[in-house]
Amino acid sequence: MQEFIQAAQSMLIFANHFNSNVFHLICLMEKDRVFLCRALEIAVQGVNEGGGPFGALIAKDGRIIAESWNNVVLSADPTAHAEINAIRKACEILGTHDLADCILYSSCEPCPMCLGAVYWAGIKKVVYAFDRKEAEKAGFSDKFIYDEIMLEPSSRHVRFLHIPGCCNGPDPFRKWNENENKIPY
Amino acid sequence: MQEFIQAAQSMLIFANHFNSNVFHLICLMEKDRVFLCRALEIAVQGVNEGGGPFGALIAKDGRIIAESWNNVVLSADPTAHAEINAIRKACEILGTHDLADCILYSSCEPCPMCLGAVYWAGIKKVVYAFDRKEAEKAGFSDKFIYDEIMLEPSSRHVRFLHIPGCCNGPDPFRKWNENENKIPY
Numbered sequence: 547m548q549e550f551i552q553a554a555q556s557m558l559i560f561a562n563h564f565n566s567n568v569f570h571l572i573c574l575m576e577k578d579r580v581f582l583c584r585a586l587e588i589a590v591q592g593v594n595e596g597g598g599p600f601g602a603l604i605a606k607d608g609r610i611i612a613e614s615w616n617n618v619v620l621s622a623d624p625t626a627h628a629e630i631n632a633i634r635k636a637c638e639i640l641g642t643h644d645l646a647d648c649i650l651y652s653s654c655e656p657c658p659m660c661l662g663a664v665y666w667a668g669i670k671k672v673v674y675a676f677d678r679k680e681a682e683k684a685g686f687s688d689k690f691i692y693d694e695i696m697l698e699p700s701s702r703h704v705r706f707l708h709i710p711g712c713c714n715g716p717d718p719f720r721k722w723n724e725n726e727n728k729i730p731y
Numbered sequence: 732m733q734e735f736i737q738a739a740q741s742m743l744i745f746a747n748h749f750n751s752n753v754f755h756l757i758c759l760m761e762k763d764r765v766f767l768c769r770a771l772e773i774a775v776q777g778v779n780e781g782g783g784p785f786g787a788l789i790a791k792d793g794r795i796i797a798e799s800w801n802n803v804v805l806s807a808d809p810t811a812h813a814e815i816n817a818i819r820k821a822c823e824i825l826g827t828h829d830l831a832d833c834i835l836y837s838s839c840e841p842c843p844m845c846l847g848a849v850y851w852a853g854i855k856k857v858v859y860a861f862d863r864k865e866a867e868k869a870g871f872s873d874k875f876i877y878d879e880i881m882l883e884p885s886s887r888h889v890r891f892l893h894i895p896g897c898c899n900g901p902d903p904f905r906k907w908n909e910n911e912n913k914i915p916y
């Protein structure tokens with residue numbers, strides 16, 4: 547009888563633990579959906595305000611710390627995508643270039659430029675709703691740039707001209723390696 | 732005799748035209764080298780000022796209109812690469828997001844983020860000295876990000892979570908297509 551009670555108690559502890567983990571996972575998934583819906587709302591708001599149809603936000607510790615939409619035309623800045631804007635805002639607020647503890651929520655799959663920014667910012671998770679093919683249907687070059695980036699530099703539509711050792715002169719990487727005060731990033 | 736003179740004149744005109752084109756080509760190549768050396772100088776200057784070892788400039792009609800080095804750490808902005816900074820400066824000066832008539836000179840092959848910015852800015856030519864492998868040897872992730880971007884989103888080191896139709900709600904692309912006042916970019 548004693549053994550039976552002990553086995554039942556163990557099963558109960560396991561079940562509680564299992565339920566708690568599943569509950570935690572459901573909460574996380576629900577939070578992802580809530581934040582992603584907010585990114586979509588921001589994108590629609592962006593169109594209403596004369597911006598492009600893309601919205602993004604940065605979350606840290608379960609809270610939104612920066613939001614933005616695409617305002618390329620309004621700000622005359624081709625880098626002013628929703629994700630880049632949100633990353634720059636979040637960095638300004640936190641006072642660091644390192645967003646390792648942050649999650650990016652974006653209405654659309656980040657383009658190669660914004661994907662690069664995600665990696666340089668150290669972001670570990672990106673959640674998005676639409677993808678590059680849907681962006682292409684709406685008239686945006688995301689998929690084209692992804693296709694171009696896969697090619698050798700010399701085979702792209704943009705002319706990439708590599709001139710190694712062009713002036714036997716300044717070598718920034720040697721200078722960097724020799725600099726004892728450098729802050730690696 | 733008349734025919735001989737005409738043929739000689741035609742050959743002379745062709746030779747002059749040919750020489751002029753070759754001369755023009757040599758001048759162009761020389762200008763590429765001069766501007767690229769300047770980008771390398773800017774990169775070295777950047778290291779001296781506490782920046783990263785990357786320099787870039789934007790030229791239009793044979794003149795430099797914007798220069799910058801990488802100041803990610805100093806400005807606490809992971810997007811503050813030399814190329815992005817130079818593109819943003821040039822756009823501010825020209826008052827447009829479109830740099831179709833401009834050339835980017837960069838000390839190093841642009842990373843995926845900066846390559847994306849080149850395409851979004853409509854730049855048609857990029858000249859660079861070092862490449863992604865040399866950047867890797869100096870401790871920078873350019874090659875790693877190029878390798879990551881080639882993978883399916885779900886296979887990357889950064890977790891890319893695609894949730895299509897997440898809230899049956901706002902559709903920014905439909906909103907964009909329906910907007911008669913939109914300015915395509």
